[in-house]
Amino acid sequence: MHYFKSLSFASPQPGPRLIVLGAVHGNEIAGTQGILRVIDELERGVFKLVSGSVTFVPITNPLAYELARRAGDRNLNRNLNPTEAPQDFEDQIANWLCPLLAQHDVLLDLHSFQSPGRAFAMVGPLNNDEALEPFHHAHQEEALALRLGVGRVVDGWLSTYARGVARRNQSLAADASRAQQLTADARYGVGTTEYMRSVGGYSLTLECGQHADPQAPEVAYQAIHNTLAHLGLSDRPDPSPAQDVEALHLYEVIDKVHVEDAFVRTWASFDRLKQGEVIGTRHNGEVLVADCDGYIVFPNAKAEAGHEWFYLARETDRFANAA
Template identity: 25%
Template sequence: MTERILGAYETGRPGPTVVVVGAIHGNEPSGLLALERVLTQLRRAEVPLRGRFLALVGNARAHAAGERYLQRDLNRDWVPDAVDALRARDPALDGPEDHEQRALLAVLDPLLAQAAGPMVFLDLHSMSSHGPPFAVLGDTLRNRTVALSLCIPTVLGLDETIDGTLMSWLVEQGHVGVGVEAGQHDDPASIDVHTSIVWLALEAAGAVDEDCCPWLPDHRRSLRGHALELPPVLEIRHRQRTFDGDGFVMRPGFRNFDRVTKGQPLADDAEGVIEATLDGHVMLPRYQPRGDDGFFLATPVRPFWLDLSARLRRGSLERWITHLPGVHPHPERPDHYVVDPGMARHQLVNLFHLFGYRRRHAEGERLVFSRRRPDHGAPAPDAAEPGPIEGDR
């Protein structure tokens, strides 16, 4: 294989393409170790895989150095303008992460060009803190189908607070893209979690089943053991952004999913104490020196709202959005709406989420929402009944 392709497996049977990326942050080795395990088991058991499975190295140079990144976060520049600028620039001017991104594009571009339908992409991460694993995704129905099959909590809304992730870029092109946070970076259990996740993702995509992989129930039981008494679905409500030199230090002892109350001290920086802005669960508390995020706060999502949103996205009620007070079609961008500042309340944001729209950014005092495209104009499985990905883009 190559520096970028850790391994591949296919048997010539028709089926989905499943691509898994490990170590897009170089100090997160468990994903690559898990992928090596899965590739070894596929080959030894001669699993009659449907479709093809591809394992990729995200940031090879940072991984070799044991660093999250060398010059810039490789998982923050996958926005169309940045990708186009990289393609147009002289490679002689590349920094380390520019080189890594070009190498990933050299593998991904042919896959995307040849795709006859939605491919399934998985991005494997670990954390600087301890805590149970969870899935993160842009809230499309296709993404839900895979994420809800993984037997771990699902966290929505991270794509509204962090721009430029690899998975978001792929989802915007009509594919499935789910990230998975396992345990702590150096915990051997994180390798076990990622191994189980890859097998269940292959099953969710329709590439394998229990007839050819009788070990799948063991992986389900293992992951469910991590999720006991945790909310099955949560939504990010607050991001604590950090900056170089701001002195951010997370207070010790926090783990993923720990309950916190509004006003509770969580961290400190040069300006003083940082308190929780709401009652909820702390997510991804940062106990490493590098990174743009100090922590996130999330609240549970009731199953009723997931079911309602799936039904609304398949219906024709979306046209009524333009009749809401203070909501206007964007004058220059299709599939975008502009919301006047007086109407940009929490309830209206939730309504846009129900219809599959993402809060993008502010233009002056107005909020802009964009449609998550794979939910519209293409068939998608029932969000409440995960199954194989079907249908064309």
């Protein structure tokens, strides 16, 4: 039997309500380690909570954590919504987690990634009233992103994912499995941060580094302290914003359509691409090339057919004047 656990601290003084998640994916434990370290310091009085409240969830997906793998029954960070008829363990987590997120104003979700690389943050869209992801806290997200201690910030997740969903729907068979149906569901791109924005809050994903990088827990730990300080929750000064931030925009997702689809070489996230450079080949001989100068993001050589294989990103000037 697995259970869900959170730990909350509240100041007598009013202020923002922050929630910090670790191990949304069970093999991504840098956030868990950083959270436990901050909890210990708070309980020992190393620093003080002077306003607002903070809730820590060190292990968001206990089944996946126990199994030391990304998911229990499925990816928790996709199609995150409450349901009256849970079909898997992640549905049960969602029924507990989503109401908890809705009780807060700000989310910091701590992750790590498979291939080597430096830490980066993912932010939501610019302010907009569009149907896909209406949002009005872009300035607050940008300001927090600049204080997490990283020099690379990426946006464009949900709009890019929606394009992938639209393509999957065109080829979805009538007898498709539940897993295939989920990947073709418009809500499949909704994870913790997207859900938080949908209920009126704002949120950031921090990718703390490669799973086994010994510095990743330190990145998570420092980001939590920086967030507490920036929001005015702790007695520490607001950190200075990062300068010369590399801002990237995801604009395309490419799915693996066959088990024999293959990359032409081993790619790592944020490897640079030149326009026309060959990225991979389909099982039928089709060659996939970069449509412009940019970057490959989240390449997954182990992706299953019908799932996202890699993303493409290009540089933007979104953070040129942010502070």
